[in-house]
Amino acid sequence: MTRQMTGAKIVVQALKDQGVEVVFGYPGGAVLPIYDEIFQQNAIRHILVRHEQAAIHAAEGYARSTGKPGVALVTSGPGATNAVTGLTDALLDSIPIIVFSGQVPTFMIGNDAFQEADTVGITRPCTKHNWLVRETDALSSTIHEAFHVATSGRPGPVLIDVPKDVQFANGTYEAPTKTRTSHYQPQVKGDMDEITKLVDALERAKRPIFYTGGGVINSGSAACQLLRELVDATGAPITSTLMGLGAYPANGKGWLGMLGMHGLYEANMAMHDCDLMINIGARFDDRITGTIDHFSPNSTKVHIDIDPSSINKVIRADIPIVGDVGHVLEDVLKVWKARGRKTNTEAMAKWWKKIEEWKTRDCLSYKQTGKIIKPQYALERLEALTKDHDRYITTEVGQHQMWAAQFLGFNDPHRWMTSGGLGTMGYGFPASIGVQLAHPESLVINVAGEASWLMNMQEMGTAIQFDLPVKQFILNNERLGMVRQWQELLHGERYSHSWSESLPDFVKLAEAFGAKGIRCDDPEKLDDAIIEMLEYDGPVIFDCLVEKHENCFPMIPSGAAHNEMLMGNDSTGDAIGAKGAVLV
Amino acid sequence: MSALKIKKGSNKHSAYNLRPNFSDVTERHTLAVLVDNEAGVLARVIGLFSGRGYNIESLTVAEVDHLGKLSRITIVTTGTPQVIEQIKAQLGRIVPVHDVHDLTVEGASVERELALFKVAGEGDKRVEALRLADIFRANVVDSTLESFVFEITGTPEKIDAFADLMRPLGLEEVARTGVAALSRGV
Ligand SMILES: Cc1cc2nc3c(=O)[nH]c(=O)nc-3n(C[C@H](O)[C@H](O)[C@H](O)COP(=O)(O)OP(=O)(O)OC[C@H]3O[C@@H](n4cnc5c(N)ncnc54)[C@H](O)[C@@H]3O)c2cc1C
Ligand SMILES: Cc1ncc(C[n+]2csc(CCOP(=O)(O)OP(=O)(O)O)c2C)c(N)n1
Numbered sequence: 044m045t046r047q048m049t050g051a052k053i054v055v056q057a058l059k060d061q062g063v064e065v066v067f068g069y070p071g072g073a074v075l076p077i078y079d080e081i082f083q084q085n086a087i088r089h090i091l092v093r094h095e096q097a098a099i100h101a102a103e104g105y106a107r108s109t110g111k112p113g114v115a116l117v118t119s120g121p122g123a124t125n126a127v128t129g130l131t132d133a134l135l136d137s138i139p140i141i142v143f144s145g146q147v148p149t150f151m152i153g154n155d156a157f158q159e160a161d162t163v164g165i166t167r168p169c170t171k172h173n174w175l176v177r178e179t180d181a182l183s184s185t186i187h188e189a190f191h192v193a194t195s196g197r198p199g200p201v202l203i204d205v206p207k208d209v210q211f212a213n214g215t216y217e218a219p220t221k222t223r224t225s226h227y228q229p230q231v232k233g234d235m236d237e238i239t240k241l242v243d244a245l246e247r248a249k250r251p252i253f254y255t256g257g258g259v260i261n262s263g264s265a266a267c268q269l270l271r272e273l274v275d276a277t278g279a280p281i282t283s284t285l286m287g288l289g290a291y292p293a294n295g296k297g298w299l300g301m302l303g304m305h306g307l308y309e310a311n312m313a314m315h316d317c318d319l320m321i322n323i324g325a326r327f328d329d330r331i332t333g334t335i336d337h338f339s340p341n342s343t344k345v346h347i348d349i350d351p352s353s354i355n356k357v358i359r360a361d362i363p364i365v366g367d368v369g370h371v372l373e374d375v376l377k378v379w380k381a382r383g384r385k386t387n388t389e390a391m392a393k394w395w396k397k398i399e400e401w402k403t404r405d406c407l408s409y410k411q412t413g414k415i416i417k418p419q420y421a422l423e424r425l426e427a428l429t430k431d432h433d434r435y436i437t438t439e440v441g442q443h444q445m446w447a448a449q450f451l452g453f454n455d456p457h458r459w460m461t462s463g464g465l466g467t468m469g470y471g472f473p474a475s476i477g478v479q480l481a482h483p484e485s486l487v488i489n490v491a492g493e494a495s496w497l498m499n500m501q502e503m504g505t506a507i508q509f510d511l512p513v514k515q516f517i518l519n520n521e522r523l524g525m526v527r528q529w530q531e532l533l534h535g536e537r538y539s540h541s542w543s544e545s546l547p548d549f550v551k552l553a554e555a556f557g558a559k560g561i562r563c564d565d566p567e568k569l570d571d572a573i574i575e576m577l578e579y580d581g582p583v584i585f586d587c588l589v590e591k592h593e594n595c596f597p598m599i600p601s602g603a604a605h606n607e608m609l610m611g612n613d614s615t616g617d618a619i620g621a622k623g624a625v626l627v
Numbered sequence: 628m629s630a631l632k633i634k635k636g637s638n639k640h641s642a643y644n645l646r647p648n649f650s651d652v653t654e655r656h657t658l659a660v661l662v663d664n665e666a667g668v669l670a671r672v673i674g675l676f677s678g679r680g681y682n683i684e685s686l687t688v689a690e691v692d693h694l695g696k697l698s699r700i701t702i703v704t705t706g707t708p709q710v711i712e713q714i715k716a717q718l719g720r721i722v723p724v725h726d727v728h729d730l731t732v733e734g735a736s737v738e739r740e741l742a743l744f745k746v747a748g749e750g751d752k753r754v755e756a757l758r759l760a761d762i763f764r765a766n767v768v769d770s771t772l773e774s775f776v777f778e779i780t781g782t783p784e785k786i787d788a789f790a791d792l793m794r795p796l797g798l799e800e801v802a803r804t805g806v807a808a809l810s811r812g813v
Contacts, residue, residue: 163667168678172722175666192722226663227722352716355709 045217050179050210051076054143057186059086060219063114065105065480066090067098071118073145073158076210090480090509093501095122097473099129099200100499102140104477107460108435110263112139112193113477119145120158123204124165128467130200131169135464136286137261139198141189142170148208149177162204171199177206179214187219188227196229197350198261229349233366233374240362241321241345242378248319248343249390250397251279254302254331257286257463258324258348259368260456266369267456270323271295273376277386280398282310284325285448286463293452299398304330304599305445308406308608309398311597314339315605316397321345324368327357328464329626337604347371406597406610407449416566418443418518418589422450422490425516428573432486434458435478439471439495442524442595447490469498475513476505486514486577493519493586494543503556506582514576515584520591521546528594549586556582564588601626655684655705656731657738657808658715663723664690664698671721672700681714682706685740685783685805697725703783703806728810735811741804742786747774748797756796763789774799 048056054077058066067090070078081089092098095117102113117126123144133140147156163175172192174185185203193201245251253274259266267290274281274297281291282302291298300307302314314320320342325331327346332338338358346353346360347368354363364371379385411420422443436451437460438444444461453459460478462470475489489496496517506513527541550560559579563572563586576583596611662668669688676683684703691699704714711729718727730736744765746756753775760767760777763785769776779789783806790801 164670167667167671168674197720226725350716350720352713352720354716356713356716359709 045215047213048216049076049080050182050205050212050214051080053179053182053214053216054186054205054210055080055084055087056216057183057219058114061187061190062111063087066114066116067092067101067105067477068116069095069098069118069122071120071122071145071158073119073147073207074116074122074143074205074210076207077116077143077145077205088480089116090476090505092473092476093504094499095125096129096469097476097499097502097505099126099133099140099142100467100470100473101477101480102142103129103133103136103138103470104437104460104474105481106138106140106477107260107474108457108478109481110457112141112190112198114141114143116143117145118158119147119162120160123160123162126202127165127169128465130166130202132462132465132467132470133200134169134171136462137198137257138200139193140200141186141193142200142202144202144204145210146175146204146206149206150208152206162202166202169200170202171197173202173204175204175206176209179209179212182209182214183217187217188225190219191225192227195227197258197353230365231349231367231370233347233364233371235374237362237364238371238374239378241364241375242382244319244343244345244362245277245279245321245379246382246385247387248279249387250313250317250394251277251319251321251391252313252317253279253281253291253297253321253323254283254314254325255281255287255290255323256284256325258326259287259290260324262324262368264456266367266372267291269369269372269376273372273379276376276384277379278388278391279386280313280395282306282314284328284331284463285461287325288448288459289453289456292454294454301448302331303328304333305449305595305597307449308404308597308610309401311599311605311608312401313398317342319343319345321347322360323347323372324349326353329357332357333599333604334602339605404610406608409593409611411566414565416564416569416587416589418446418520418593419450420566421518421569421587421589422446424569425488425490425573426451428570429486429488429577432577433482433484434486434488435460435475435482437461437471437474437478437487437489439489439491440466440468440525441492441495442520442528442593443490443492443518445525445595446518451490468492468495470495472496472499472513472515473502473505475515476502476509476511479511479513480509487512488514488516491515491517492524493517493521493546493549494523497543500552503553503558503582503584507557510581512579512581512583515582516576517549517584517586518589519546519549519586520589520593522591524593525595527592531592531594532600549584553582553584558582558584560584560586562586562588650708653705653707654711654731655703656711656729657736657806658702658704658718659728659730659808660700660702660718661725661728662698662700662721663725664696665723668698668723669700671723672702672718675717675721676702676704676714679713679717681710685803687805687807701806701808730808730810733810736808737811738782738806738808739780740783740786740806741778741780742789743768743802744777744779744789744793744798745774745800746777746793746797747799749773752796756793759789759792759796765789
């Protein structure tokens with residue numbers, strides 16, 4: 044059905060027809076007509092954030108925890124530039140979000156008009172695609188195309204820039220099905236020849252390992268189910284990147300834990316020594332590979348990825364499969380079953396024996412002694428006290444993020460939201476707000492460092508205004524801990540500007556916003572304090588004072604191979620050579 | 628619409644066409660990229676090359692299908708085989724890109740470039756410039772008592788060679804169009 048209406052109405056109508064329930068936004072002159080339409084309806088909920096960056100992260104949290112795209116609305120100029128960090132974050136982590144920005148009227152574009160910025164120019168490199176809509180008639184089809192582009196293939200952020208005169212003018216609205224089908228149709232079915240090669244390799248492998256990533260989560264719950272079936276049926280071990288946690292359950296029998304720079308010893312050793320590596324929806328990030336020359340030197344590498352540019356970008360794949368994880372795994376299982384469900388059981392048993400040996404290194408061990416809370420202990424207690432809850436975790440960026448990945452277990456996908464690719468401090472708090480909105484009855488915890496948390500602390504206002512009982516679990520080491528750790532290992536313990544001076548009193552801060560503040564500095568009282576946080580029906584800032592100079596181990600030093608990990612009790616004197624020092 | 632008659636694209640399967648090993652040898656490839664003729668599409672392509680540190684030796688762009696609103700971008704680039712594969716895959720994921728063709732590997736192709744040369748000189752030099760232009764089948768499109776403007780069409784190598792010869796003869800200015808290329812046959 045086509046109808047005539049104003050551009051502003053078209054925006055709201057298109058969102059309704061796309062099934063959008065929540066929009067995170069912040070108004071300004073160039074989006075007033077859209078805000079006027081939002082005012083006059085009830086189908087879509089608008090959440091007023093306190094900074095546009097937070098709107099984008101909240102939309103990311105919403106998207107990652109639901110599998111649906113997130114939507115944000117910002118004004119022109121500073122509104123749009125504030126969105127840039129969030130857009131880049133979503134691009135690197137493949138999160139589907141649709142951002143609307145207001146723009147000065149078309150006849151003023153290019154004149155340095157008030158609050159004019161070249162938004163499509165600025166956001167071109169940090170979106171999957173973006174559009175400046177110059178005619179109201181083109182608005183509805185552009186919005187529907189934007190949803191299609193954001194959610195299909197490798198998901199990502201898109202932006203639609205809408206000049207104010209386009210919002211005021213009348214134009215034709217077309218409902219989603221009526222719009223032309225896009226030429227953008229990424230390939231989802233994998234090549235059957237390559238899939239057969241994979242099955243063949245799997246049947247014969249002596250030391251196979253599944254290395255899975257965010258692409259499995261992107262592919263959806265059905266893909267995660269297929270992954271579980273394949274891993275459990277073949278009995279092979281599985282490790283995952285930071286972004287893929289929860290695709291395979293942490294309590295599953297094949298689970299080795301996270302791999303990579305701060306991954307588990309057994310996972311990294313198994314990656315190094317395997318003879319068949321099956322990468323499913325992961326992108327051989329440098330946190331995973333370490334130095335490329337020494338990366339898993341003796342393995343056949345399979346790479347399943349929907350984005351052809353991910354394949355052979357970093358590591359050469361022997362068996363490349365372009366396609367969607369769900370579609371490909373379905374075919375893999377079909378072929379493997381049809382050929383008689385074969386594995387090299389004898390060799391696999393030996394492989395597992397080796398892995399069990401590595402596990403005895405107990406690489407996450409730490410000692411909770413004395414009166415100071417170790418951050419690892421805090422997370423272990425948080426895990427014990429919340430693991431049976433209907434729980435979602437977001438994080439900020441730093442040591443606490445890595446400890447959270449190591450010490451919290453995720454048995455389901457979409458439960459773990461973290462900024463992996465960009466590593467954006469300030470992501471976790473607004474993301475927790477987006478998650479809580481999508482899951483109002485669930486427990487949502489942001490595991491934070493005090494420095495990261497301060498970067499978007501203004502969102503306390505949003506949490507209070509919209510009754511969002513998000514729990515801010517701050518591991519307060521009064522340090523920019525991750526930076527301090529690198530300075531200790533790399534820069535002769537010269538701690539240049541890596542401590543948090545003049546911190547606020549977090550309990551008073553919570554109270555100033557009308558939330559609850561809890562402080563704990565005693566291991567003996569930690570459980571009670573966590574329970575108090577869980578029982579409080581409203582947002583909580585939990586200031587957990589922890590050991591100030593704890594390092595996060597294991598750690599693969601920059602420039603080293605997987606089998607050269609630093610462990611908690613190693614001497615770390617000259618672990619990173621001159622070549623490693625230039626890496627980040 | 629012969630400009631559009633190009634073989635089915637390789638962008639979706641580029642990962643399969645890899646040579647056995649990553650090699651360090653730098654190769655020169657001519658890519659034909661069919662794109663929606665919409666605002667900003669050239670900026671996307673150029674931004675990709677500058678953002679990811681790829682080389683552009685030459686780039687030409689023009690609309691080739693007015694009704695279908697399609698443009699053809701011809702890019703000459705250099706890189707190792709791995710980098711060339713990446714460039715094609717990265718181009719392929721730009722949303723308004725329809726097809727990416729590597730004319731260097733997809734069978735024989737023809738390449739042409741047009742250039743204008745302004746050469747100023749007197750006496751023997753002037754005569755020699757005219758004689759060489761004749762050999763290269765360059766046309767004189769402007770002449771004064773002190774200068775010529777030559778128009779020459781050919782492969783980039785031919786134009787480079789002509790430039791080398793003109794330099795000692797009073798070469799003042801050069802304008803080159805960049806490469807246009809098509810695969811041979813159908
Ligand atoms: C301080 C810090 C430390 C870190 N340390 C570690 C570490 O120790 N270990 C670690 O693992 N990470 C670590 N990271 C995160 C790291 O930087 C990367 O973000 C992460 O490793 C990338 O995960 P991924 O490979 O799963 O890729 P993602 O970024 O999740 O990419 C997903 C891949 O899957 C593909 N894909 C998407 N959808 C589909 C689909 N439907 N079907 C098929 N394929 C699809 C995409 O094309 C892409 O190639 C750290 C980050 C920070 C900030
Ligand atoms: C926006 C931004 N700025 C700088 C950095 C670099 N950085 C990475 S971790 C870190 C320290 C984080 O400190 P905190 O949040 O207290 O966490 P901790 O490491 O102490 O657990 C910094 C500054 C970053 N990732 N993001």
